[in-house]
Amino acid sequence: KAGVTQTPRYLIKTRGQQVTLSCSPISGHRSVSWYQQTPGQGLQFLFEYFSETQRNKGNFPGRFSGRQFSNSRSEMNVSTLELGDSALYLCASSQQGANNQPQHFGDGTRLSIL
Amino acid sequence: QKEVEQDPGPLSVPEGAIVSLNCTYSNSAFQYFMWYRQYSRKGPELLMYTYSSGNKEDGRFTAQVDKSSKYISLFIRDSQPSDSATYLCAMSDNAGNNRKLIWGLGTSLAVNP
Numbered sequence: 744k745a746g747v748t749q750t751p752r753y754l755i756k757t758r759g760q761q762v763t764l765s766c767s768p769i770s771g772h773r774s775v776s777w778y779q780q781t782p783g784q785g786l787q788f789l790f791e792y793f794s795e796t797q798r799n800k801g802n803f804p805g806r807f808s809g810r811q812f813s814n815s816r817s818e819m820n821v822s823t824l825e826l827g828d829s830a831l832y833l834c835a836s837s838q839q840g841a842n843n844q845p846q847h848f849g850d851g852t853r854l855s856i857l
Numbered sequence: 858q859k860e861v862e863q864d865p866g867p868l869s870v871p872e873g874a875i876v877s878l879n880c881t882y883s884n885s886a887f888q889y890f891m892w893y894r895q896y897s898r899k900g901p902e903l904l905m906y907t908y909s910s911g912n913k914e915d916g917r918f919t920a921q922v923d924k925s926s927k928y929i930s931l932f933i934r935d936s937q938p939s940d941s942a943t944y945l946c947a948m949s950d951n952a953g954n955n956r957k958l959i960w961g962l963g964t965s966l967a968v969n970p
Contacts, residue, residue: 747900782962783962784962785945785960785961785962785963786901786945786947786960787960788958833900833901835900845903845906846903847902848900848901848902849900850898850899850900851900
């Protein structure tokens with residue numbers, strides 16, 4: 744069974760631009776969560792999608808948005824990029840989205856803002 | 858003060874050593890405790906999941922929860938170079954919602970052959 748796939752693996756953008764990251768979950772998984780990982784803050788929850796609906800949202804500004812398609816694939820968009828958005832963005836999938844089920848993480852997209 | 862504190866290390870041990878990794882927390886409502894391992898340039902993978910207090914063993918790994926002290930540990934016996942990674946603890950008061958998972962910053966472990 745293929746794991747969680749995130750594309751692209753690396754991305755370099757400049758301030759003010761926008762970016763779209765993609766995540767393909769494990770087949771059969773309906774929940775996709777997005778996290779931002781930085782050395783100083785660790786893993787921070789961005790949002791979760793389940794059956795094409797945003798089910799939970801973390802404490803990030805509205806510049807961070809996402810969506811999920813009918814095949815459970817998900818995209819995350821960040822607009823008006825800031826230097827502080829430089830981070831590893833991780834996507835995780837699970838069957839139902841409960842944290843008593845294992846979340847399977849992709850290898851992330853490393854976003855660098857110049 | 859963060860809700861979950863984890864010593865960032867780095868921790869360097871010889872092959873075969875017993876490794877102890879720890880997290881402390883402040884929220885007494887936490888009931889669900891997880892340990893993830895993250896290799897360089899990879900996403901985290903779930904190692905251990907425990908509910909409430911007590912010990913759980915899986916091969917060379919033992920997870921221990923002491924709710925009275927608000928302290929959790931992960932022990933690795935007979936450590937191997939392949940155990941070199943960053944270990945993240947995560948915990949929650951609610952099993953049904955990933956948003957409520959609180960993560961430690963991770964401890965970097967190097968096992969030297």
